[in-house]
Amino acid sequence: MLQSSELKPVKHEKDSVVVYWMRNKDLRLTDNRALAHASGVAKTHSLPLIVLYVFSPSDYAAHDRSPRRIDFQVRQLRYLSAELAKLDIPLYTIEWSERKSIPSKLLEKLEEWNASALIGNLEYEIDELRRDTEIVQKTNKARKGGEGWKGETTFLADFCVVPPGEVLTKQDKPYSVFSPWYRNWSAKVSANPLDYIDDAGGVEANDKSARNHPVLKPMFEHKVPEKIKGWSLDAEDQKNMEHLWPVGEGVCEEVMRRFLKTKVRKQAFFEPPLHPGAQDAKDPKKDSKIGEYATGRNNVSLDGTSHISPYLAAGFISPRHVLRLTAELSNNKLPTDKSTGNGLATWISEVAWRDFYQHVLCAWPRVSMGRPFNLKYENVVWEHNDEHFQAWKDGRTGFPIVDAAMRALKAQGYMHNRCRMIVAMLFTKQLMLDWHLGERYFMEQLLDGDLGANNGGWQWSASTGCDPQPYFRIFNMTSQSEKSDPDGDYIRYWVPELKSLKGKAIHEPSASMSEKEILKLGYVMPIVDHATTRKRALARYKE
Numbered sequence: 456m457l458q459s460s461e462l463k464p465v466k467h468e469k470d471s472v473v474v475y476w477m478r479n480k481d482l483r484l485t486d487n488r489a490l491a492h493a494s495g496v497a498k499t500h501s502l503p504l505i506v507l508y509v510f511s512p513s514d515y516a517a518h519d520r521s522p523r524r525i526d527f528q529v530r531q532l533r534y535l536s537a538e539l540a541k542l543d544i545p546l547y548t549i550e551w552s553e554r555k556s557i558p559s560k561l562l563e564k565l566e567e568w569n570a571s572a573l574i575g576n577l578e579y580e581i582d583e584l585r586r587d588t589e590i591v592q593k594t595n596k597a598r599k600g601g602e603g604w605k606g607e608t609t610f611l612a613d614f615c616v617v618p619p620g621e622v623l624t625k626q627d628k629p630y631s632v633f634s635p636w637y638r639n640w641s642a643k644v645s646a647n648p649l650d651y652i653d654d655a656g657g658v659e660a661n662d663k664s665a666r667n668h669p670v671l672k673p674m675f676e677h678k679v680p681e682k683i684k685g686w687s688l689d690a691e692d693q694k695n696m697e698h699l700w701p702v703g704e705g706v707c708e709e710v711m712r713r714f715l716k717t718k719v720r721k722q723a724f725f726e727p728p729l730h731p732g733a734q735d736a737k738d739p740k741k742d743s744k745i746g747e748y749a750t751g752r753n754n755v756s757l758d759g760t761s762h763i764s765p766y767l768a769a770g771f772i773s774p775r776h777v778l779r780l781t782a783e784l785s786n787n788k789l790p791t792d793k794s795t796g797n798g799l800a801t802w803i804s805e806v807a808w809r810d811f812y813q814h815v816l817c818a819w820p821r822v823s824m825g826r827p828f829n830l831k832y833e834n835v836v837w838e839h840n841d842e843h844f845q846a847w848k849d850g851r852t853g854f855p856i857v858d859a860a861m862r863a864l865k866a867q868g869y870m871h872n873r874c875r876m877i878v879a880m881l882f883t884k885q886l887m888l889d890w891h892l893g894e895r896y897f898m899e900q901l902l903d904g905d906l907g908a909n910n911g912g913w914q915w916s917a918s919t920g921c922d923p924q925p926y927f928r929i930f931n932m933t934s935q936s937e938k939s940d941p942d943g944d945y946i947r948y949w950v951p952e953l954k955s956l957k958g959k960a961i962h963e964p965s966a967s968m969s970e971k972e973i974l975k976l977g978y979v980m981p982i983v984d985h986a987t988t989r990k991r992a993l994a995r996y997k998e
């Protein structure tokens with residue numbers, strides 16, 4: 456928790472207001488710690504609540520945000536605005552292009568509105584932590600007799616199941632290896648489910664008189680913009696995204712229900728999570744997607760994972776909520792021992808990875824400043840090859856599984872986890888390109904782009920991160936392809952040039968076909984040779 460100091464109790468005067476600052480990772484009205492707290496403060500002092508959201512295009516640019524992600528958030532904000540209006544609460548949005556001046560502009564607004572409290576959920580990226588710290592420091596200074604807004608500021612931990620700083624070694628140090636961290640994390644969660652996965656509460660309606668409050672009245676006239684200049688999509692992509700990643704009433708719960716209660720389907724492409732025709736599982740613990748997750752999650756031609764990541768990353772649903780829904784399948788217990796091969800336990804451990812990378816971000820802030828976790832690898836010599844970088848982005852590397860995955864990413868703003876590992880491995884080890892470039896490209900494309908998870912995934916692949924893949928274990932693209940897309944359906948869908956290929960040839964056309972034959976299909980030869988580049992990578996890392 457980050458809070459202004461308790462110098463003098465703040466006076467909640469009768470014409471003041473309470474402000475909940477909604478951020479990019481908590482775009483929901485239920486099970487939301489800061490919103491519930493703000494609503495409680497407003498009720499206790501009989502004050503109206505304002506929900507504030509700040510559009511900050513310069514932050515989006517600095518954090519390589521994907522326009523699709525901004526569009527996704529805008530769609531959700533418009534939905535939330537309508538929901539809040541039913542509760543007589545305004546959702547007021549402001550666009551500020553100067554990100555460094557957000558604290559001072561915000562404090563000016565709070566003074567203008569005569570707000571007595573500002574409440575939000577913490578964001579763990581370094582820029583955001585600095586911004587919130589500046590707000591708290593400025594408030595404290597004003598409350599010690601200085602100029603400026605003198606209300607109460609509170610930022611709460613909400614994004615993780617277990618807040619950063621609570622999973623520590625016996626020596627009170629942060630963990631840098633996932634397995635012991637996970638044992639500690641799961642012991643805490645299982646022992647204190649009420650603390651960690653209980654519903655944090657939501658929002659209560661304002662009194663009807665809020666509609667005539669001098670500060671709130673004009674806010675009810677305010678409309679959340681449909682588009683943010685520089686961050687909007689063309690009409691076709693907008694339609695595509697609305698179809699693949701819908702927002703609105705009950706969407707997240709339904710995405711979860713499909714994962715927990717319906718059967719795995721074979722699909723070489725990713726259908727929207729709310730596609731028609733999902734078949735109910737007989738025994739969800741065994742034959743639903745989650746029941747089969749321990750094995751199904753690595754087959755990229757199955758819809759064997761939840762696809763909840765964009766909704767979790769932008770906080771349309773809380774991680775507590777997804778775990779509660781999972782626990783319902785298991786007598787309200789959370790099975791966490793994944794060594795049993797239990798699908799539920801394996802899935803819970805994946806959700807825990809999300810927490811793990813946030814904990815890493817907080818314990819070692821250098822990872823959100825572009826530096827490797829493992830400083831030993833800070834000076835690995837990377838190649839500078841624009842042609843290879845472009846071929847990777849365009850899905851024209853000559854490695855079919857990589858090309859399929861990269862084309863899927865461009866088309867859908869999403870990529871299967873196994874494919875993320877494969878394409879990142881080719882990028883960092885075989886192409887020997889700087890992982891920062893791949894990390895940035897992912898952020899620009901992904902709907903679920905999140906600094907902690909994305910940086911963690913990239914540094915895992917580049918072997919520079921926390922508990923990474925050791926540098927000498929370099930994926931062989933052909934065997935990865937055979938394991939993750941056994942029938943080649945995923946490749947055939949995304950790389951139609953190869954759809955006539957049968958059997959193993961789909962995974963490595965160049966092993967059985969001449970260059971002329973491959974080019975005739977409209978495909979390309981591999982842009983690098985695995986054996987040569989493997990040696991190069993080993994040498995570079997050793998150096």
Ligand SMILES: Cc1cc2nc3c(=O)[nH]c(=O)nc-3n(C[C@H](O)[C@H](O)[C@H](O)COP(=O)(O)OP(=O)(O)OC[C@H]3O[C@@H](n4cnc5c(N)ncnc54)[C@H](O)[C@@H]3O)c2cc1C
Nearest residue numbers: 760761762763764805806809872875904905908909912913
């Ligand atoms: C190079 C690379 C980059 C990645 N970038 C991101 C990113 O920007 N945002 C993101 O949310 N995930 C990222 N991941 C993790 C993972 O690929 C996605 O979370 C997952 O594919 C989302 O699909 P799903 O919701 O169906 O996952 P499921 O398999 O159903 O997993 C459930 C949830 O657990 C979390 N999760 C699962 N695996 C991981 C993981 N390895 N690290 C962190 N959280 C995880 C996600 O919130 C996910 O929605 C990345 C992985 C790699 C290797």
